[in-house]
Amino acid sequence: xxxxxxxxxxxxxxxxxxxxxxxxxxxxxxxxxxxxxxxxxxxxxxxxxxxxxxxxxxxxxxxxxxxxxxxxxxxxxxxxxxxxxxxxxxxxxxxxxxxxxxxxxxxxxxxxxxxxxxxxxxxxxxxxxxxxxxxxxxxxxxxxxxxxxxxxxxxxxxxxxxxxxxxxxxxxxxxxxxxxxxxxxxxxxxxxxxxxxxxxxxxxxxxxxxxxxxxxxxxxxxxxxxxxxxxxxxxxxxxxxxxxxxxxxxxxxxxxxxxxxxxxxxxxxxxxxxxxxxxxxxxxxxxxxxxxxxxxxxxxxxxxxxxxxxxxxxxxxxxxxxxxxxxxxxxxxxxxxxxxxxxxxxxxxxxxxxxxxxxxxxxxxxxxxxxxxxxxxxxxxxxxxxxxxxxxxxxxxxxxxxxxxxxxxxxxxxxxxxxxxxxxxxxxxxxxxxxxxxxxxxxxxxxxxxxxxxxxxxxxxxxxxxxxxxxxxxxxxxxxxxxxxxxxxxxxxxxxxxxxxxx
Amino acid sequence: xxxxxxxxxxxxxxxxxxxxxxxxxxxxxxxxxxxxxxxxxxxxxxxxxxxxxxxxxxxxxxxxxxxxxxxxxxxxxxxxxxxxxxxxxxxxxxxxxxxxxxxxxxxxxxxxxxxxxxxxxxxxxxxxxxxxxxxxxxxxxxxxxxxxxxxxxxxxxxxxxxxxxxxxxxxxxxxxxxxxxxxxxxxxxxxxxxxxxxxxxxxxxxxxxxxxxxxxxxxxxxxxxxxxxxxxxxxxxxxxxxxxxxxxxxxxxxxxxxxxxxxxxxxxxxxx
Numbered sequence: 001x002x003x004x005x006x007x008x009x010x011x012x013x014x015x016x017x018x019x020x021x022x023x024x025x026x027x028x029x030x031x032x033x034x035x036x037x038x039x040x041x042x043x044x045x046x047x048x049x050x051x052x053x054x055x056x057x058x059x060x061x062x063x064x065x066x067x068x069x070x071x072x073x074x075x076x077x078x079x080x081x082x083x084x085x086x087x088x089x090x091x092x093x094x095x096x097x098x099x100x101x102x103x104x105x106x107x108x109x110x111x112x113x114x115x116x117x118x119x120x121x122x123x124x125x126x127x128x129x130x131x132x133x134x135x136x137x138x139x140x141x142x143x144x145x146x147x148x149x150x151x152x153x154x155x156x157x158x159x160x161x162x163x164x165x166x167x168x169x170x171x172x173x174x175x176x177x178x179x180x181x182x183x184x185x186x187x188x189x190x191x192x193x194x195x196x197x198x199x200x201x202x203x204x205x206x207x208x209x210x211x212x213x214x215x216x217x218x219x220x221x222x223x224x225x226x227x228x229x230x231x232x233x234x235x236x237x238x239x240x241x242x243x244x245x246x247x248x249x250x251x252x253x254x255x256x257x258x259x260x261x262x263x264x265x266x267x268x269x270x271x272x273x274x275x276x277x278x279x280x281x282x283x284x285x286x287x288x289x290x291x292x293x294x295x296x297x298x299x300x301x302x303x304x305x306x307x308x309x310x311x312x313x314x315x316x317x318x319x320x321x322x323x324x325x326x327x328x329x330x331x332x333x334x335x336x337x338x339x340x341x342x343x344x345x346x347x348x349x350x351x352x353x354x355x356x357x358x359x360x361x362x363x364x365x366x367x368x369x370x371x372x373x374x375x376x377x378x379x380x381x382x383x384x385x386x387x388x389x390x391x392x393x394x395x396x397x398x399x400x401x402x403x404x405x406x407x408x409x410x411x412x413x414x415x416x417x418x419x420x421x422x423x424x425x426x427x428x429x430x431x432x433x434x435x436x437x438x439x440x441x442x443x444x445x446x447x448x449x450x451x452x453x454x455x456x457x458x459x460x461x462x463x464x465x466x467x468x469x470x471x472x473x474x475x476x477x478x479x480x481x482x483x484x485x486x487x488x489x490x491x492x493x494x495x496x497x498x499x500x501x502x503x
Numbered sequence: 504x505x506x507x508x509x510x511x512x513x514x515x516x517x518x519x520x521x522x523x524x525x526x527x528x529x530x531x532x533x534x535x536x537x538x539x540x541x542x543x544x545x546x547x548x549x550x551x552x553x554x555x556x557x558x559x560x561x562x563x564x565x566x567x568x569x570x571x572x573x574x575x576x577x578x579x580x581x582x583x584x585x586x587x588x589x590x591x592x593x594x595x596x597x598x599x600x601x602x603x604x605x606x607x608x609x610x611x612x613x614x615x616x617x618x619x620x621x622x623x624x625x626x627x628x629x630x631x632x633x634x635x636x637x638x639x640x641x642x643x644x645x646x647x648x649x650x651x652x653x654x655x656x657x658x659x660x661x662x663x664x665x666x667x668x669x670x671x672x673x674x675x676x677x678x679x680x681x682x683x684x685x686x687x688x689x690x691x692x693x694x695x696x697x698x699x700x701x702x703x704x705x706x707x708x709x710x711x712x713x714x715x716x717x718x719x720x721x722x723x724x725x726x727x728x729x730x731x732x733x734x735x736x737x738x739x740x741x742x743x744x745x746x747x748x749x750x751x752x753x754x755x756x757x758x759x760x761x762x763x764x765x766x767x768x769x770x771x772x773x774x775x
Contacts, residue, residue: 304542371539371559
């Protein structure tokens, strides 16, 4: 008699084991599973976020991981740069361009179970105005009033017409928060996106789990791990050894040949918003003289720099506008490489022999480019000391927050960031009323005026040498051959994981 | 006439070669070791660039030469820190009462249990990555080995008749330590210093490789290795030259340490 229960348990255990085995057979190593199957993906990135709260912490790594994945906005940008619906199904703009009326989806839910309504949208907009502490919040200043007419109807009134506002709503400031889910944003973000935070192992990885409450098409992968690497070669090696499935941003382009010559991998090369900027602290006396700034720009051989520190990949742009923006112009001819001119400009400004501290974040491209910049500026007669600061924490505090630097190198990946980067409050400390007037006119005018004025603004910062644009980062990814949905261009703040799949 | 000790000779020659290279680099290198020359990047070894050039177009031989300065500098300071603190601690532990000796040596054990590289990485994270922080951290991590070796030597000296006589005559501990103990453990200090030097060279290379040592563009063998990583498939020579330099330096100082030990150790006297 005793043997029956034992056998039954053994049979059940065997059956259970078979089920478990069948489930795990559909995990990361298998292929051909339908969307929604139990699949996982691991993506290698650099520059881990310092916090998960982009309302109080700067840095592009936070929206890269969370925007579009954990958080949704009312609107978002597609890969061509067009503004398309997200939580707002549609919207209308009043003839005076001051009132926006949004019709919201009615089935969105936050991961804490609360339904998304127009009241949450009002709350989120007001949070930016009153609670956010990062400089990006300024883009919401133009909002005079946000009102929930019904759970699915939102009206936003601007103080003046603004071309920029709706676009900014596609970035992190447009993220929609739950009224009951903002207590622990730094560690426990609550959004309506296709993923929710699974875990965050500081210094190592962020795990995102597919959200069961997601209102849109469920993503293919039930788990995506964003694994952070400090060393570019370790990042490449992780793909070669199968630790990760995708290199989200190649930082050692010289080593790409090992992937291009291997049938197991695909290499994706497109463009980004990432202007690698040699930033000047324009509040320092030496940088008050435009001749010194221009001399630095002309002392750098940008083509040679790009070849040396990024294997020639990327694009020379000459200003703060990437080719995917409507007002892009090739401004590389504004400050061509001319060592003799650079020397004479420095001499005229009495800055020959001036000592400058180049404080670099510990990011591979910054370390490489910094060495080229130092060598080339020293040939022009400047004395440059390199000082490396741990990224993100030390660099953000010392350079970005306290502006305790002369020059630095960092990629600014936020879209349409000319106005945000070159103002007196930002770490560039660039105070130029002419530029501000052009930006204000571009924001208030019609579409043609906006394009014309933004072109003038881009030329203005280039001619005034508010910084030096070393190059535009390429969107360089390597992935296993069967991964689909990777974006050709990375022109938004987010790394949208919802379209990724395994064929 | 005594036979020449092969380890001592080989180690001495290698160390001398490194010292001479470092000294020469102050007055002459084939090229400016930090000058970026994009037109000359990744050149293979030739008559004009004996070891070729790196991805920045910098001459590898010139970098190896200037890098030897960093290596020696790190070694000297790290060993100096370890000796200046470790030797007095060792002598103090040997000469003091049992309980205070226990406190010193158990504190040493605590420090010994802490990985040297981890300590250096912590220093780098707190004070910023630099040659100085790397040197001090490596020096601190080397204190226990100095203290232990010197304590054992000093204990032997303390049992000698002349020290017992000095104590019986009412000599104070400090004059005994300076006049009798220190000269008799000098050979131990020399041997320990050369061995610690090799460890410091390797630690600096490891730290620079990890990005916690000498910051760019100051040439450092460890960072040259790090920068060569992405060229392991296309230009492996970039890893070979700094790798060989590190191996040679470590071998040289270890051989010198072995040779000095053989030369000074009275137990090995019969074998000579």
